[in-house]
Amino acid sequence: MIVEVLFPELCSLFADAVNVQYLARSCPQIEARPTSFKADPIFLTTRPALISLGSMTESSQALVAARLRPWRDRLEELLADGVCLLATGNALEVLGTRVEHEDGSGFDGVGLFPTVARRDLMRRHNSMFLGRFQDSPVVGFKSQFSHSWPLPGAQPDPLFEVTRGVGLHPGWPGEGLRRGNFMATYLLGPLVVMNPEFGRRLLALMGVEDPHLVFEDQIEAAFRARLAEFEQPGRSFDY
Amino acid sequence: MGRLRFLIALWAAKATRSGLRLLRRRGTQLPGRVALKLCPDFLARVGRPARVLAVTGTNGKTTVCNLIIDLLKLDSWRVLANDYGSNTVVGLCACLAAGAGLDGRSRHDIAVFEVDERSSRLIYPHLAPDLLVVTNLFRDTIMRNAHAEFIAGFLDSAIPAQTELILNADDLISSGLAPANRRRHFALGRLDSDQVEPENLIVDITCCPRCQTELVFDYRRYHHIGRAHCPACDFASPTADYLGQSVDLVGQTMTVVEDGQAWDYPLVSDSIVNAYNQMAALAALRWLGLDHAKIARLMAQVSIVSTRFGRFEAGGVTVMTQLMKDENALACSRVFDHVKRYPGRKVVVAATNYFAYSKDWSENTYWMWCADFEFLADPSITQLVLWSPRIEDVVLRLLWAGCDMSKVVVARSEAEAAERAILDPDQPVFVLYSMDGLPFAERTCRRLLARAEAQARSGLDRAAGPRAGTPAGSADPAGVEAEAVRP
Numbered sequence: 001m002i003v004e005v006l007f008p009e010l011c012s013l014f015a016d017a018v019n020v021q022y023l024a025r026s027c028p029q030i031e032a033r034p035t036s037f038k039a040d041p042i043f044l045t046t047r048p049a050l051i052s053l054g055s056m057t058e059s060s061q062a063l064v065a066a067r068l069r070p071w072r073d074r075l076e077e078l079l080a081d082g083v084c085l086l087a088t089g090n091a092l093e094v095l096g097t098r099v100e101h102e103d104g105s106g107f108d109g110v111g112l113f114p115t116v117a118r119r120d121l122m123r124r125h126n127s128m129f130l131g132r133f134q135d136s137p138v139v140g141f142k143s144q145f146s147h148s149w150p151l152p153g154a155q156p157d158p159l160f161e162v163t164r165g166v167g168l169h170p171g172w173p174g175e176g177l178r179r180g181n182f183m184a185t186y187l188l189g190p191l192v193v194m195n196p197e198f199g200r201r202l203l204a205l206m207g208v209e210d211p212h213l214v215f216e217d218q219i220e221a222a223f224r225a226r227l228a229e230f231e232q233p234g235r236s237f238d239y
Numbered sequence: 240m241g242r243l244r245f246l247i248a249l250w251a252a253k254a255t256r257s258g259l260r261l262l263r264r265r266g267t268q269l270p271g272r273v274a275l276k277l278c279p280d281f282l283a284r285v286g287r288p289a290r291v292l293a294v295t296g297t298n299g300k301t302t303v304c305n306l307i308i309d310l311l312k313l314d315s316w317r318v319l320a321n322d323y324g325s326n327t328v329v330g331l332c333a334c335l336a337a338g339a340g341l342d343g344r345s346r347h348d349i350a351v352f353e354v355d356e357r358s359s360r361l362i363y364p365h366l367a368p369d370l371l372v373v374t375n376l377f378r379d380t381i382m383r384n385a386h387a388e389f390i391a392g393f394l395d396s397a398i399p400a401q402t403e404l405i406l407n408a409d410d411l412i413s414s415g416l417a418p419a420n421r422r423r424h425f426a427l428g429r430l431d432s433d434q435v436e437p438e439n440l441i442v443d444i445t446c447c448p449r450c451q452t453e454l455v456f457d458y459r460r461y462h463h464i465g466r467a468h469c470p471a472c473d474f475a476s477p478t479a480d481y482l483g484q485s486v487d488l489v490g491q492t493m494t495v496v497e498d499g500q501a502w503d504y505p506l507v508s509d510s511i512v513n514a515y516n517q518m519a520a521l522a523a524l525r526w527l528g529l530d531h532a533k534i535a536r537l538m539a540q541v542s543i544v545s546t547r548f549g550r551f552e553a554g555g556v557t558v559m560t561q562l563m564k565d566e567n568a569l570a571c572s573r574v575f576d577h578v579k580r581y582p583g584r585k586v587v588v589a590a591t592n593y594f595a596y597s598k599d600w601s602e603n604t605y606w607m608w609c610a611d612f613e614f615l616a617d618p619s620i621t622q623l624v625l626w627s628p629r630i631e632d633v634v635l636r637l638l639w640a641g642c643d644m645s646k647v648v649v650a651r652s653e654a655e656a657a658e659r660a661i662l663d664p665d666q667p668v669f670v671l672y673s674m675d676g677l678p679f680a681e682r683t684c685r686r687l688l689a690r691a692e693a694q695a696r697s698g699l700d701r702a703a704g705p706r707a708g709t710p711a712g713s714a715d716p717a718g719v720e721a722e723a724v725r726p
Binding site: 009010013014015018022036037038057058059063121124126128141143145188189190193194215218219221222224225226229230235236237239 | 381382383385386388389440445446451452453597599600601603604605606608609629631632634635638639
């Protein structure tokens with residue numbers, strides 16, 4: 001079972017690579033294969049179980065979008081075939097339609113999601129997030145220069161339902177984006193490590209039977225401790 | 240009118256400072272706020288010394304600033320500095336107001352300012368430094384500084400065209416700042432401990448900024464510090480104008496090579512990080528025209544005092560306290576690396592994570608997966624006592640790091656952490672503490688030292704290991720009251 005980690009030298013800014021590493025250590029049948037920025041992705045010729053893309057610098061966003069854009073049709077093909085994709089942090093924006101800068105300039109994204117991201121480098125958004133993935137709670141953190149908005153008339157499906165915190169943009173009831181098994185979220189870095197149930201469900205979507213995670217007792221204990229904090233009514237969600 | 244407004248602002252700032260001093264407060268910010276409120280272009284109007292030198296960078300700017308100040312003062316320069324004050328725009332305004340006469344003119348030969356990277360845009364347009372020393376650029380806390388490239392971009396857009404630069408040639412991020420400006424580079428030559436393969440999880444530059452090809456590191460010192468080149472284009476680490484060679488941390492000497500000539504220098508500290516800081520200060524003094532012989536003589540008269548590191552002894556046991564700068568994965572990695580490399584076996588008592596966050600927010604723990612907790616799994620660490628508001632995350636991270644959990648003690652209270660640490664004259668105890676953990680470190684240190692003294696007095700056998708079942712806060716030999724079980 002191949003998991004392709006796209007451009008790890010550029011796209012694991014905030015420990016995003018740990019997600020795949022954790023899944024791989026949990027399931028020996030997973031073979032994590034990094035693809036460097038200058039190499040052709042494995043997904044062009046192979047059907048991976050999961051494609052992973054993590055947080056990157058703002059200058060890398062434009063480069064990565066330009067690199068992936070020519071392969072949009074192939075990505076659509078893989079999406080239709082049920083392949084999983086997990087994008088964390090600002091990788092979400094790269095998969096959207098466009099990223100706009102403060103001065104109106106910007107660049108086109110890959111176009112897998114009908115969204116536009118608006119960047120403001122002078123205002124960093126930092127917050128905690130509590131939501132739901134299907135019927136299970138999800139916790140996470142945001143630290144970003146942008147929010148995303150659906151294109152006019154578009155109604156993309158969110159990945160998570162917002163319980164507390166900020167969604168795709170302030171006021172939107174959903175966080176992240178989902179099309180089939182292509183999932184993108186602004187939640188930072190080690191998403192799987194913070195959300196064991198999400199990790200197990202991701203493994204199931206990838207085709208792993210009876211999925212379990214390593215250090216399951218401890219990862220559950222850490223999750224429960226964080227969830228208990230996030231569920232306290234008086235807890236502040238904005239830093 | 241503008242001149243009168245400036246003078247009123249200056250006098251008001253001076254009066255505010257005098258008032259604060261009467262109240263025995265330092266007054267490093269408020270006078271600056273008053274000055275800026277009354278005269279928004281105060282920084283552009285206040286008299287500046289003939290030469291203005293600024294020091295910025297992620298790590299080491301305070302040390303480099305203090306070194307330069309100490310060395311210049313030893314050489315009888317009249318130095319204006321914000322060495323006890325804020326490194327933001329209000330701090331600089333307060334400092335310049337204090338340093339100016341009632342007519343607004345400067346009374347100093349030189350100003351040496353530590354400048355926060357993110358304050359650059361507010362300061363440099365009004366107060367262009369003649370020389371800017373950049374120690375290095377690493378990622379810092381994610382919430383404010385995002386990542387190293389963001390801060391580099393910030394500085395690039397703020398550095399005035401006329402400002403000359405002193406840059407670290409071993410840092411591929413900061414060495415390329417403001418490429419059109421005149422510059423001199425410093426570096427340290429290859430060390431025995433340098434490696435080619437990465438040892439750290441964080442490497443803030445991995446690809447060529449020109450063509451995005453993965454860089455080839457000729458050697459790495461730590462993180463992205465080292466020398467590298469792009470195999471596809473001519474991008475490479477710059478050549479150093481001042482190269483520190485034959486660095487002997489034990490004998491505390493090095494040789495500095497400039498234009499093919501070598502000069503012997505004393506090292507002012509026993510760490511590589513401070514050898515870099517010393518090279519930065521040395522380069523600044525060379526820019527000011529001091530010759531090597533004089534700088535070396537001055538260097539022999541100074542030392543670096545770290546407020547973030549303490550060393551104490553009692554009953555034959557050494558206890559060392561060290562700040563981890565929690566949330567800053569890189570700073571924590573440097574501390575873990577230092578502990579790992581410290582010769583011999585050792586015990587670690589660590590209070591990780593922000594205690595204050597556990598009350599109102601929840602700490603963004605992404606940094607724990609970027610920090611090199613793997614260093615704490617080193618066999619030379621014989622016991623690891625943990626006390627943390629995020630203990631579940633810490634234990635998970637240590638499991639992931641491959642740590643032998645039989646040597647890990649999870650303390651249920653601060654007092655228990657000090658009580659259960661092994662005290663052995665052959666093993667120093669490192670007390671690591673987070674940004675708001677200084678009181679913990681002080682209390683723990685006192686408890687450990689009191690225990691060590693009592694142990695030596697009573698001639699008890701050395702503690703053989705973690706004493707399972709010791710009740711939380713059951714013993715308090717330092718006379719400090721036991722803490723609550725959880726913060």
